[in-house]
Amino acid sequence: MQVGTLEVKPGMKTRGFLETPGYANALKARVPVLIAAGEKPGPTLSVVTGQHGRELNGMEAVRRVFDQLEPATMSGTFLAVPVANPLAVRLRQQDFSDELARYLSTCRNTNMNRVWPGNAEGNVIEQLAYTIWNGIVAQADCAVDLHGWTDLSLGLVWADERERELARVFGYGIYMVSQYAGRHNHNLDTTCYDNGIPSVTAELPPQNVVHEDGICMGVRGLTNLLIHLGIVEGTVEIPEDQVYIMSDHVEYQLQAECEGLLVPVLKKGDMVAEGDLIAQIVSLETMEVAQEVRSPAQGLLYNVGFLRMEALAHSSILFGGETVALVKEVLKA
Template sequence: MNRKRVTHTATERRLARLPSGSDISVTVHRYEGSPGPTVYVQAAQHGIELNGTAALRRLHDHLTSTEIAGTVLVVPIANPRAFDHRSYVTPHALDAVNSNMNRVWPGDDDGTLQERSARRLWYLVEGADAVIDLHTGSADMLEHVRFQDDDSEALAEAFGSEYLLVDAAEENAPDRDFRGKLRTAAARAGIPAITPELSNSRRVDHSAVQRGATGIRNVLRKMNVLDGVPDTPVTRTVFRSDGDCIRAEDSGLFEPRPDIEVGDRVSPETTLGSIYSPATFEELQTVTARESGIVYSLTRESVVAAGEKLADVAEIV
């Protein structure tokens, strides 16, 4: 394929108007080479998920010194208000109805502030041939890449993570929350999309940033935007989540079993830890896995309230 030296532009894109009259806008980078596919990449829909944004700076350095076929559109901070507030979601003062940006895709021109913002980005997404939506989990989550359909699976494999998580079929999880994620909205529109969940929210973690930058380059190779073939791991585990996590049945202190870690395989009735009353020392719940699978998140934040998520175990496909 005939590739061309990249032409780079960075422009401001207005997403919505704030109550004060000032705008919410984002920076959109456009890297253009010879004719080819368009790939849309964004990070920081959730304001504390910084490693995607940091990975995009590495990608910028690479793309501006190479040749590509196609166009790469990059939005380093998709949700600047959440980022500025160092918060996971958009401040409730700006959108009490839809504070989580990753629940409103493809957005709405006449909707709430969050829906309008997503819509303005969706106009970029809908012209793309592939979407990468960079997220990070907590330190208690196994790094993985999420996808929904076969076309997206090829991109997820190319990204190069050792763990891939396939969403339950949409008909089995028809709730609005699930349907409003960028990757599911893109899949409905026929655009392959992946959600890499890199390690460690709230801080820039050098190794997660490197894996993010390498993963994006791998996907761009898979799309023939960049020269070369994806560099992917020898072993790969695909697991499926039905979105049904293990929750606290009572409030108290949670102690995970010291020898259990994310990535471990468990079977039904494997003990994951226990909740007890810190006042009386009474054990309130022996927390067990309900099915066989892989532990892909296990909370280390010990104070838990009834109903709170403790762990996710997903079936290995």
Template sequence: MTFKQKKIITILGKEIKAGESRELTFGVANLHTSSSVDVPVIIERSKKPGPVVLFTAGIHGDEVNGVEIVRQIIAKGINKPKTGTIICIPIINVFGFINLNREFPDGRDLNRVFPGIKRGSLASRVAYKLVNEVIPDVDFIMDFHTGGSGRFNAPQIRIVKNSLTLDAIAETFGAPFVLYSKNIKKSFRNTCYKLGKPILLFEGGKSFHIDEKVTNTGVNGAKRVLNHLGMLSSKFKASKPKKPPVYILDSRWQRANFSGMFKASITINSKVTKGDVIGNITDPYGKFNHFVKATNSGYIINVNESPIVYQGDALFHITTKLK
């Protein structure tokens, strides 16, 4: 990747010079009590020129694992670059984070309203402000997410196909899986892609939960990318991934054929063969026990950890085609 060298960048209307450290306030809105709701934007600039990298998390307020990754990047000082600029926004949907809700108070999913409208809904206004007052001077973005409620995602990077730039940087990140997926309309990733801003979307863990292995994968991946860009401080070392990532071209959800109490018997990241027993569904009365068998061979990249499932619920996400 090649980047323009910027002596001065403008974030939220404030000019920030090389070598400066700033914490700006992203004014989201006021509560009904007139109290302001503000999101800190933490900016660290080296005196040496280099890329402008943005770390974001908490687009969905219940995805605390991503927030923890960016928190650690700040707390450990990884965000203080040797060259260039690092911007961290640990929580974008602060309303959702306070209430542990996925959506904004207006009921909208922030990740489905980008690039936003200046005088639109609350979520749309936040999206508009992020795109127009933070993104313009940014060169590269890492956005951290987790799986849905009760569904544990294997740590994975999601990118579009046919991008040599994203392929290279995803391999550098070193997550166990790289999943090729289309950009979703009106998502943050799709908007950044259209603006020509390379973005890696990280998925790992599940909502309402912090998992140490997932956070370690996210933090180590961020260090590797920063090292690749020549930005990682000499105080830190970027470890090599234990294994090269598995590239996923296609996958499918295996759903429950029965309602009942569910327990998976296979761990995340495991490779299974068609017909393997990977879980079971029972009734509360000890009269029924259905063994869930893999409908195809592949890697398990998501497991439903809910103890109760209904017929048709997604139980496992299994790869079907690899690169």
């Protein structure tokens, strides 16, 4: 197996770089690569993390897993790109060069997870995707894409229905069975699907800061996948009370009826029954409870808090009509 200029040989554990083919946006970029190749043959697992510059837990999860791998006991190969978008990461922003572009229809979107499989002659982000796709992901038998949305929502992992077992064994409390056929939206996961590579995508909240909760979700997921694929030995760990949702599951969006301070009563991940008090909205004028937000049905409290432009501007100050919480109907895995 060849990774850039490096010939990967059995038993090798090393670090290297992949470089973009040329200059674009006046930049030529390089991405770090971590490689652990088993002495015995087996499948190749690729891991991409850090497409978005505020999503950092996957990087540390990859580092911890890589540190523990021993090629002498592995059957197959671990190929990881821990900092896929080194420009956005250094900006501390989701995208390079302007993370607000994704919210403005008048701007060209520079979201890395909309340009796969990249373009050798495109802008620097398209060239990075091209480099990672051809150098790493296209060689994989299974691909992982690690993200991290805001802490207001529960971590979630998903895969196409064809590969739902990958989402299940990633070992989260909740996973989603999705449908990628015909999407062609240039996400990494749907591009994998179009090229016949099974993939799983996981969100490891929170954003902006490294947090042990998100790191541990990533370490368990990657370790479970390595075991599931037979690359390392061990036992897959899955929570006993694991639940799943289909991509078209029933979701209740609970809305604020007035302005106020949102005070959560329950937390994300709690199972709720119809009528359960989820949060209170406190009047900013009288400091009395102006609204009790109650669950309309039995389900999983997936999110509490108002998501405005993801992590860029979330706030507990709400106005009427804004979404306070999400409750999802879930199925027992």
